[in-house]
Amino acid sequence: KTIADLGDLSGRRVLVRSDLNVPLDDSGAITDDGRVRASVPTIKGLAKAGARVIVCAHLGRPKGAPEEKYSLRPVATRLEELLEQPVAFATDTVGESARSAVDALEDGQVLLLENLRFNPGETAKTAPERQEFAEQLAALADAYVSDGFGVVHREQASVFDIAALLPSAAGGLVQSEVEVLRRLTEDPRRPYAVVLGGAKVSDKLGVIDNLLGKADRLLIGGGMVFTFLAAQGHEVGNSLLEEDQLEVVRGYLKTAEDTGVEIVLPTDIVAATEFSADAEHEVVAADEIPADRMGLDIGPDSARLFADKLADARTVFWNGPMGAFEMEPYAAGTEAVARALVDITASHDALTVVGGGDSAAAVRQFGHSDDEFGHISTGGGASLEFLEGKTLPGLEVLENS
Ligand code: 3PG
Numbered sequence: 001k002t003i004a005d006l007g008d009l010s011g012r013r014v015l016v017r018s019d020l021n022v023p024l025d026d027s028g029a030i031t032d033d034g035r036v037r038a039s040v041p042t043i044k045g046l047a048k049a050g051a052r053v054i055v056c057a058h059l060g061r062p063k064g065a066p067e068e069k070y071s072l073r074p075v076a077t078r079l080e081e082l083l084e085q086p087v088a089f090a091t092d093t094v095g096e097s098a099r100s101a102v103d104a105l106e107d108g109q110v111l112l113l114e115n116l117r118f119n120p121g122e123t124a125k126t127a128p129e130r131q132e133f134a135e136q137l138a139a140l141a142d143a144y145v146s147d148g149f150g151v152v153h154r155e156q157a158s159v160f161d162i163a164a165l166l167p168s169a170a171g172g173l174v175q176s177e178v179e180v181l182r183r184l185t186e187d188p189r190r191p192y193a194v195v196l197g198g199a200k201v202s203d204k205l206g207v208i209d210n211l212l213g214k215a216d217r218l219l220i221g222g223g224m225v226f227t228f229l230a231a232q233g234h235e236v237g238n239s240l241l242e243e244d245q246l247e248v249v250r251g252y253l254k255t256a257e258d259t260g261v262e263i264v265l266p267t268d269i270v271a272a273t274e275f276s277a278d279a280e281h282e283v284v285a286a287d288e289i290p291a292d293r294m295g296l297d298i299g300p301d302s303a304r305l306f307a308d309k310l311a312d313a314r315t316v317f318w319n320g321p322m323g324a325f326e327m328e329p330y331a332a333g334t335e336a337v338a339r340a341l342v343d344i345t346a347s348h349d350a351l352t353v354v355g356g357g358d359s360a361a362a363v364r365q366f367g368h369s370d371d372e373f374g375h376i377s378t379g380g381g382a383s384l385e386f387l388e389g390k391t392l393p394g395l396e397v398l399e400n401s
Helices: 034-048 073-083 096-104 127-138 172-185 205-211 225-231 243-259 300-310 332-348 357-365 381-387 393-400
Strands: 013-017 052-056 087-090 110-113 143-146 168-170 192-196 217-220 262-264 268-272 281-285 294-298 315-319 351-355
Touching: 013 034, 034 052, 034 073, 034 172, 034 357, 073 087, 073 110, 087 096, 096 110, 168 172, 168 393, 172 315, 172 351, 172 381, 192 205, 192 300, 205 243, 205 381, 217 300, 225 243, 225 294, 243 262, 262 300, 268 300, 294 300, 294 332, 300 332, 315 332, 315 381, 332 351, 332 357, 351 357, 351 381
Parallel strands: 013 052, 013 143, 052 110, 087 110, 143 168, 192 217, 192 315, 217 262, 315 351
Antiparallel strands: 268 281, 268 294
16 A cells, blocks of 8 residues: 555644664764655655654664664754754654654644664564554554665564554555565566675575575675685685585585576685774785785775676676775775666666665765666665565565555
């Protein structure tokens, strides 16, 4: 169901679950506001329709109690700037502050509730524990809009349980994310290449399993690549290594060989003495990483190889940086992948999808705008689980509600 199915919203209190989980620096400033910007069209649309808009969201992973560093207050300020209208802020989620702020709302006005995860009911493991909180949230509103695509894989009170308690619909962001990601899973244009990076293979097991039957090429970089290199028998020095995944990765290499999926690994690596921008570093062959060095980026030959392997792709999904891109000496590999995706989007209208907070932040850090790519997903774990073919609770509940 879409927002249109909720009927006339004028004067009605609409609770919107957005994903406003943005990175903050030590001073509390937002370092990438992509998710806030992505939440704006739905909120604006509801306000224009005359609804009293109550936005709820989480930030970070507080343990069910208030913690100043996880307050959504800085996000309220950013939302206000982007919406170009005042955003009231409630210092709790379902308590006195929230209830009186909701009562004070007039048609077309917007309120943001404090971090949902300050309440233990939000993330509780069992339904009865979540139910009371879901009911308290539902009591604030007349209708519910699920627009936080980044959280639809979470079976949590504000994502899952609440949809059974109020007339519910998917917001425009959830709808458009699902439409694009479906194009990756249902008959993608070929060649279909997937670029995976980030720290851990263990975070990507499900998606690799699934993609081995679907993608034509799998390009691997980031911290997880060292488990692949080690599985091939190479020394990886002090690089990240998940010993307990070596057998699994050997299995992937074998399946890829049997099914004709090309797995592309880096041929050279930027290896440093320690995890620091100032550390001594050099480019070494991927099969000759010195014992006292750690790999922090793919090397220049690999960057060219990866760009080459992406040049004719017509569909690309990318999740996870190629190196420690936040530090300038280790950013080039990630930058090369971003550039390759921008090029093929422009040259032959390839469908390029960037998923995951780090990769999305990286492309913006390199100065690219979102519209140079086919789609920048607001979902990290959610987009991976979608590609794994898993049932996402926050989507399923809307279908059944
Ligand atoms: C994300 O950052 O992927 C979403 O906001 C979900 O956050 P979570 O992994 O803490 O549930």
